[in-house]
Amino acid sequence: MITKETPRRLDPQKVVDSALAIADDEGPAAVTLRRLAQLHGVTPMALYRHFKDKDDLLAALGDRLLASVVLPEPTDEPWDQQLHKLLTAFVTALRTHPRLADLTLPRILRIEPGLNFAERALELLTEGGFSTDDAAEIGRQSICTLIALVSTDPMTREATDPVEREDSLRMKRAALSALPPRKYPLVTASADTLVCSSSNDRYYGLGIDLVVAGICGVQNKE
Numbered sequence: 001m002i003t004k005e006t007p008r009r010l011d012p013q014k015v016v017d018s019a020l021a022i023a024d025d026e027g028p029a030a031v032t033l034r035r036l037a038q039l040h041g042v043t044p045m046a047l048y049r050h051f052k053d054k055d056d057l058l059a060a061l062g063d064r065l066l067a068s069v070v071l072p073e074p075t076d077e078p079w080d081q082q083l084h085k086l087l088t089a090f091v092t093a094l095r096t097h098p099r100l101a102d103l104t105l106p107r108i109l110r111i112e113p114g115l116n117f118a119e120r121a122l123e124l125l126t127e128g129g130f131s132t133d134d135a136a137e138i139g140r141q142s143i144c145t146l147i148a149l150v151s152t153d154p155m156t157r158e159a160t161d162p163v164e165r166e167d168s169l170r171m172k173r174a175a176l177s178a179l180p181p182r183k184y185p186l187v188t189a190s191a192d193t194l195v196c197s198s199s200n201d202r203y204y205g206l207g208i209d210l211v212v213a214g215i216c217g218v219q220n221k222e
Contacts, residue, residue, distance in 0.1 A: 010042055012050040016060050020097060027099050028058060059110075062103030066113045069093040071120055079127040084212045086120055087146060091204055094150040101150040105143065128219055138218065142211050149207040154196045169196055 018039050019031045033054060037044040051057040070093070072085045094101045108114035118139065125135035155165075176191035187194065 010040060010046050010050065012060075015040060015047065015050065015057075016064055019057060019061055020064065020100070023061065023100055024097055028061070028103070031057065031061075033057065058103055059107060061097075061100050062105075062107040063111050063113075065093055065097055065100060065104050066107055066111060066117070068096065069113060069117055071116060079124045080212055080216055083121070083124045083128070083215070084208060086117075086124065087142065087208050087211060090117065090143070091146055091150060091208060094147065095153075095200075095204065098150050098153055101147045105147055108143070125215070128215075130219065138215055142215065145211055146207070149204065153200070153203065155200065 015036055018036055022031050022035070031054065033044050033047045033051065036057075037047050040046075047057075051060065070089050072082065072089055075082060094104065104114070108118055121139045121142075122132070122135050125138055126132060130138060172195045173191050176194060177188055179188050181188045
């Protein structure tokens with residue numbers, strides 16, 4: 001008696017897990033529905049039941065990052081200190097998958113975790129004295145800046161293989177160090193940091209500090 005093989009059930013969350021792994025190693029361009037179908041032993045058509053196209057799948061990756069943002073509880077601290085913690089929580093989530101940071105921007109106002117984050121940011125900005133419109137503009141530009149901070153992390157743009165990465169960094173340092181120090185004294189002296197920050201925590205901490213300081217500077221001018 002010939003029996004039909006039971007179709008394999010596809011878990012869309014596991015597909016997202018696989019897509020995240022591919023994107024982390026090779027970038028979002030390497031994520032394809034055909035490749036994911038092969039990984040999960042199904043036909044591409046099985047994926048189309050859950051994701052209408054690649055853009056839909058990439059949106060799911062952005063949603064996964066936003067869902068991982070842990071919003072700090074409101075406190076009695078000044079608004080700018082609470083904003084700093086909120087933005088730090090956002091950056092912390094993006095740092096887990098830096099090559100996908102750009103995918104969060106179009107999703108923030110589309111899903112509940114993103115809307116909750118946006119609402120809290122606007123609450124703090126209006127508490128700081130900004131009008132609703134100014135808070136929206138400042139919030140948008142701040143988020144764009146932080147996404148760029150993550151996506152342009154010098155280490156993110158290097159090869160994932162440790163040996164290749166170190167070789168690349170060594171060549172970049174050597175190129176800067178070889179510049180004439182009389183003409184570029186500060187560039188040559190800071191070659192190591194210009195090529196790659198000495199500490200990832202310092203890189204991100206300083207970036208968030210600059211964003212919050214800029215917001216406070218705008219508020220003080222008004």
